[in-house]
Amino acid sequence: MTTTAPRQSVAAPPPPPPPSAGRRLGGLLLHWWRRLTAMRTAIILLFLLALAAVPGSLLPQRSLSQNNVNQYFADHPDLAPVLDRLYLFDVFSSPWFAAVYLLLFVSLIGCVVPRAAEHARALRTPPPPAPRNLLRLPDSAELSVPVPPAAAVDAVEEELRVRRFRVVRRDGGSAGSSGTAHSAGSSGTGPELSAEKGHLKETGNLVFHLSLLALLLGLAGGKLWGYEGSILVTEGQGFCNSFQQYDTYSAGPLVDSGDLSPLCVDLEQFTAEYEENLTAASFTADIRYGAPSAEGRPTTIGVNDPLRIDGDRVYVTGHGFSPTFSVTLPDGTAFSDLTVPFLPSDQQTMASEGALKLPDLPGQEEQLALEGFFAPTGLLQGGVLTSVDPRPLAPQVAVVAYQGYLGLDSGLPQSVYSLDASQIERGRLSEVGSANLSVGESLELPDGTRITFSGVKEFAALQYSHDPGQLWVLAAAIALLAGLLGMLLLRRERVFARARPGGEGGGTVLTLASLTRGGGESGTRSTALFDDLRGALATAAPARTASEPEVPPRD
Amino acid sequence: MTDSSLAELSDSLFSVSVALYSVALLAFCAQLAFGRRTTRARELVGAGGASVVEEIPAPDAVRGNRWGIAAVGLTVLGALTHTGVLVTRGMATDRLPWGNMYEFATAVVLVAVVAYVVLAVRSPNLRHIGVFVLGPAVLALVAIGLGLYTEAGPVVAALRSSWLAIHVSTAILGFGIFMVSGIASVLYLVRSRPGADEGSGIVARLPSAAALDRVAHRTAVLGFPIWTFAVIAGAIWAEAAWGRFWGWDPKETWSFVAWVVYAAYLHARTTAGWRGRPAAWVNVVGMAVMIFNLTFVNLVSSGLHSYAGVE
Numbered sequence: 086m087t088t089t090a091p092r093q094s095v096a097a098p099p100p101p102p103p104p105s106a107g108r109r110l111g112g113l114l115l116h117w118w119r120r121l122t123a124m125r126t127a128i129i130l131l132f133l134l135a136l137a138a139v140p141g142s143l144l145p146q147r148s149l150s151q152n153n154v155n156q157y158f159a160d161h162p163d164l165a166p167v168l169d170r171l172y173l174f175d176v177f178s179s180p181w182f183a184a185v186y187l188l189l190f191v192s193l194i195g196c197v198v199p200r201a202a203e204h205a206r207a208l209r210t211p212p213p214p215a216p217r218n219l220l221r222l223p224d225s226a227e228l229s230v231p232v233p234p235a236a237a238v239d240a241v242e243e244e245l246r247v248r249r250f251r252v253v254r255r256d257g258g259s260a261g262s263s264g265t266a267h268s269a270g271s272s273g274t275g276p277e278l279s280a281e282k283g284h285l286k287e288t289g290n291l292v293f294h295l296s297l298l299a300l301l302l303g304l305a306g307g308k309l310w311g312y313e314g315s316i317l318v319t320e321g322q323g324f325c326n327s328f329q330q331y332d333t334y335s336a337g338p339l340v341d342s343g344d345l346s347p348l349c350v351d352l353e354q355f356t357a358e359y360e361e362n363l364t365a366a367s368f369t370a371d372i373r374y375g376a377p378s379a380e381g382r383p384t385t386i387g388v389n390d391p392l393r394i395d396g397d398r399v400y401v402t403g404h405g406f407s408p409t410f411s412v413t414l415p416d417g418t419a420f421s422d423l424t425v426p427f428l429p430s431d432q433q434t435m436a437s438e439g440a441l442k443l444p445d446l447p448g449q450e451e452q453l454a455l456e457g458f459f460a461p462t463g464l465l466q467g468g469v470l471t472s473v474d475p476r477p478l479a480p481q482v483a484v485v486a487y488q489g490y491l492g493l494d495s496g497l498p499q500s501v502y503s504l505d506a507s508q509i510e511r512g513r514l515s516e517v518g519s520a521n522l523s524v525g526e527s528l529e530l531p532d533g534t535r536i537t538f539s540g541v542k543e544f545a546a547l548q549y550s551h552d553p554g555q556l557w558v559l560a561a562a563i564a565l566l567a568g569l570l571g572m573l574l575l576r577r578e579r580v581f582a583r584a585r586p587g588g589e590g591g592g593t594v595l596t597l598a599s600l601t602r603g604g605g606e607s608g609t610r611s612t613a614l615f616d617d618l619r620g621a622l623a624t625a626a627p628a629r630t631a632s633e634p635e636v637p638p639r640d
Numbered sequence: 641m642t643d644s645s646l647a648e649l650s651d652s653l654f655s656v657s658v659a660l661y662s663v664a665l666l667a668f669c670a671q672l673a674f675g676r677r678t679t680r681a682r683e684l685v686g687a688g689g690a691s692v693v694e695e696i697p698a699p700d701a702v703r704g705n706r707w708g709i710a711a712v713g714l715t716v717l718g719a720l721t722h723t724g725v726l727v728t729r730g731m732a733t734d735r736l737p738w739g740n741m742y743e744f745a746t747a748v749v750l751v752a753v754v755a756y757v758v759l760a761v762r763s764p765n766l767r768h769i770g771v772f773v774l775g776p777a778v779l780a781l782v783a784i785g786l787g788l789y790t791e792a793g794p795v796v797a798a799l800r801s802s803w804l805a806i807h808v809s810t811a812i813l814g815f816g817i818f819m820v821s822g823i824a825s826v827l828y829l830v831r832s833r834p835g836a837d838e839g840s841g842i843v844a845r846l847p848s849a850a851a852l853d854r855v856a857h858r859t860a861v862l863g864f865p866i867w868t869f870a871v872i873a874g875a876i877w878a879e880a881a882w883g884r885f886w887g888w889d890p891k892e893t894w895s896f897v898a899w900v901v902y903a904a905y906l907h908a909r910t911t912a913g914w915r916g917r918p919a920a921w922v923n924v925v926g927m928a929v930m931i932f933n934l935t936f937v938n939l940v941s942s943g944l945h946s947y948a949g950v951e
């Protein structure tokens with residue numbers, strides 16, 4: 086407080102030399118920094134942030150569903166590339182979204198750091214002296230009590246200390262309003278008191294704003310060093326944690342793909358349970374997990390209940406059926422247990438679609454492929470198979486067999502769940518038979534190949550996640566909430582009292598005033614406080630006057 | 641599993657609640673119509689003699705007051721049967737009664753009504769805003785009953801978690817409180833228009849602009865930490881259920897947008913140049929975002945949060 090005054094007087098002297106270019110730039114930067122860190126700017130930036138998030142929910146996002154983005158491109162071939170150039174399919178990782186939140190956080194730092202320093206200073210400074218005219222404060226009262234001034238102030242002090250105020254007594258000489266200890270023109274005469282409580286409110290405010298920063302850092306860390314892989318695993322199969330094995334994965338820029346946690350997971354059994362009305366009641370997967378060479382440890386994971394090991398997690402994110410086929414070639418060569426996951430196209434009935442591709446049949450020139458529709462509980466209506474129940478009560482598949490060239494080595498990626506339609510259009514693959522099959526039934530192709538639907542297993546969609554920032558984010562979120570509660574629910578109060586001798590009879594006129602920030606109406610609270618103080622003075626009065634008739638003024 | 645007689649009872653109580661609220665709404669209208677306005681009393685002082693002033697407004701005010709008390713009483717009764725709707729549904733299905741959009745929205749309206757009743761009991765001059773709480777509440781319930789009704793039944797596996805109790809309950813609580821806050825801000829915007837004090841319309845009988853602003857702020861201050869907690873709890877649940885704590889799913893995005901808007905409101909309330917009407921507008925935007933998040937995001941966009949149960 087006092088350090089600024091002399092400096093101003095030094096800077097003030099009249100002939101201001103024309104500022105140098107560097108100075109001007111400095112001034113300009115300072116000006117913009119002040120602007121950026123003003124609350125007004127924060128509000129605007131908050132609005133911009135809210136606004137910037139909106140397209141992320143209205144347009145399909147790559148991070149959520151690449152398929153929906155592709156669909157959008159197909160539906161709006163002219164518009165989509167333009168939107169894409171504006172990052173509108175990657176809103177939350179776009180430079181402009183980042184610009185808004187980074188600006189907001191710079192603004193936040195610029196505001197909070199000085200505030201924190203000031204708060205730390207305030208914690209060590211005693212409450213300020215009472216203002217000269219207490220009755221001008223919004224809540225004030227004047228009462229006369231039949232005790233000497235010092236005793237009256239004693240009673241007030243005790244009552245305030247019980248209420249956990251920090252109290253400072255000053256003698257009446259310094260009623261100045263400038264804050265310096267020896268200002269002139271004092272009108273006060275008796276002792277006075279300043280009390281304060283509620284620094285926790287400001288602490289809460291700082292904790293809240295700083296935890297926002299911590300939360301952002303945690304999020305960033307998770308994005309940089311985190312990764313996630315998904316894979317469909319049929320009962321009896323497994324996977325190890327490596328990017329080559331996953332069907333899809335995403336990894337932060339700082340992830341070293343050779344450095345993934347060495348863990349393998351085998352799916353032993355998958356169980357889906359349903360209510361009478363076919364609402365899914367539970368999905369559980371019995372798995373074994375452990376280091377690649379070790380005998381795995383058994384456990385059960387399910388919806389809401391992932392496997393958690395050392396910051397990594399394994400989830401069940403979905404399930405479905407893997408029909409099993411066996412193929413007998415005309416020459417008698419047999420392949421059994423050809424199991425392929427079919428993707429559910431309807432979650433209610435678990436009707437699923439998939440393909441089985443056999444590009445390398447020994448002694449065969451043609452490649453063989455099946456495209457099929459699977460119904461866990463099938464119903465045939467006019468030759469068309471539909472699914473009526475998600476449970477595998479009467480599994481059936483409708484398959485179409487193709488022979489020819491699959492185009493797998495053409496260099497273009499293909500879905501494993503369907504055949505490349507362009508190969509069929511171009512006549513490279515031709516349909517050679519179709520049938521609706523129950524378990525055990527076969528389809529015989531013209532060349533003598535036999536395809537048997539031999540059974541069905543369940544598969545689980547598993548997800549492996551590694552997010553090193555997660556616990557940090559959780560801690561920041563808890564701190565944020567605690568700070569928020571402190572900031573919003575606590576209040577900061579200052580109470581001042583000044584006593585002056587009250588005319589004849591040796592009594593005192595006591596002036597009380599209070600200032601409150603935050604937390605509801607201050608009026609009723611301060612009235613209640615003043616009433617309590619009055620009560621305390623009333624009980625103090627007889628005892629004090631009896632035992633210490635003349636209290637010398639304290640200093 | 642589902643007890644059908646309890647489920648039917650729940651549905652009947654829903655209709656009873658709508659009926660009780662509608663009657664309460666009429667009573668609130670009567671209160672507004674007969675209630676006395678401070679400024680008009682002053683006009684009468686100028687127009688007639690002292691004796692006239694003493695006599696005319698007095699029975700009017702008393703009548704208005706009686707209507708007001710009757711209206712609050714009916715609202716309380718409605719809130720009781722409204723609570724019954726959820727309790728019986730919970731008993732019928734043997735789970736918390738907020739597993740689908742019908743139940744969620746019904747609970748939000750209940751919270752809004754209860755928040756209003758608490759305000760009206762604590763400060764009687766706020767009773768006057770009853771029409772503007774009960775009106776939207778009745779409209780919302782009718783829309784919910786017609787558009788969102790879902791048979792009582794079990795919920796899907798993902799919802800069978802204690803986080804349903806924590807996340808959804810707090811979301812309902814925060815939502816309901818924000819609705820009252822938003823209504824107060826709308827009324828504040830109407831009341832604080834220049835010239836609102838003149839004339840004898842309904843506007844002039846509303847509580848003072850300052851009182852409305854205070855109600856809006858205090859309810860938002862209550863709602864904000866609750867909403868913050870609901871969002872954090874949602875993220876914790878998502879970490880267990882969906883494999884990540886935050887993924888910008890549409891519901892998550894709009895909850896975030898709402899959170900940011902309410903943070904902006906609280907800032908605006910304490911920032912020079914934003915106090916008063918601009919801040920109130922921010923609060924109204926917050927309310928709009930909350931309603932959009934419930935309706936559009938559930939019914940139109942598709943995401944992981946698709947538990948609405950509305951076909």
Ligand code: HEM
Pocket residue numbers: 121122123124126127131189191192193194196197290294297572573861864899900902903906907910
């Ligand atoms: C430049 C950035 C920011 C600045 C300068 C800033 C500054 C402040 C200040 C000074 C207060 C205390 C208000 C008072 O005097 O009562 C405050 C309160 C608050 N801030 Fe911030 N803040 C910033 C960013 C944020 C952000 C990004 C959020 C959340 C998204 C946020 C949420 C809050 C909330 C909820 C309050 C409580 C308001 C109240 O006391 O009623 N702030 N902020």
